[in-house]
């Protein structure tokens with residue numbers, strides 16, 4: 001597998017018709033939301049030591065609104081930051097290794113199958129991405145997936161064993177040096193993307209990358225999304241986080257692995273009060289957009305309404321609540337939706 005610079009490619013950069021750069025927030029480059037600064041902390045592979053967890057918990061309580069929001073890429077968000085508080089947050093994160101590269105901060109999007117032993121591979125990919133200066137220009141939406149259970153999350157680049165995925169599908173390439181393959185693919189994407197945010201937006205993007213890496217075979221691995229169910233899994237417990245909002249008073253001193261399904265993997269025996277550990281929980285499958293007061297467009301306090309609804313029902317099942325017709329965060333697949341209208345909610349099935 002090549003590690004040198006990818007060969008020059010024919011044709012100019014792609015145009016996806018974008019009129020602005022992506023606005024994905026970082027940990028220090030925060031988004032100004034209606035309820036204050038919103039910081040997104042990248043956690044490649046979702047793995048946090050107990051010390052890192054405690055720094056994040058304290059930051060959410062002392063600098064934010066007391067909640068750590070779990071994202072669909074297994075990252076964390078702290079919101080409600082006062083102007084300038086992001087600098088204090090950055091210093092705290094840096095002290096525990098959560099901000100290793102100021103230039104590449106928003107690029108460190110690596111989501112991994114949370115019950116697989118893949119963190120060493122994730123760390124190696126992360127280190128190489130951060131060590132490659134030209135990759136600092138990748139968009140904040142760039143995504144690497146590691147493992148079969150997350151291969152269907154539409155990563156730009158993915159690994160399932162030795163199979164290299166590109167734009168969410170098995171490219172047919174089999175790699176012996178997965179770190180070099182991911183970095184080479186990322187460099188080609190950076191060179192051809194133009195104003196595109198995702199590899200799938202670049203005409204001919206996948207063939208250009210495979211041309212730089214080798215000759216694809218015929219074998220294909222089907223993309224999959226295999227959420228881990230709440231409950232015991234051997235030495236660990238998967239605990240669902242209601243509406244993806246982790247009360248920062250919980251899980252003190254516990255190492256955590258974040259999942260892209262708004263749950264956490266913790267050692268068996270950990271105190272999971274405030275979370276849910278059964279797939280039958282009425283909270284299981286319920287999601288909500290930010291809503292009021294965090295989103296200025298919202299017509300309702302969606303999370304409060306969704307929480308009330310979840311507490312009153314006796315079964316589980318997928319439901320998504322939105323504060324306006326944009327329906328942000330709507331999960332793929334079959335889901336009942338509740339969309340705020342200003343005078344209540346429209347139910348969409």
Ligand code: SF4
Nearest residue numbers: 289295298323324328
């Ligand atoms: S769906 Fe509407 S209210 Fe909810 S986060 Fe998106 S824009 Fe805001």
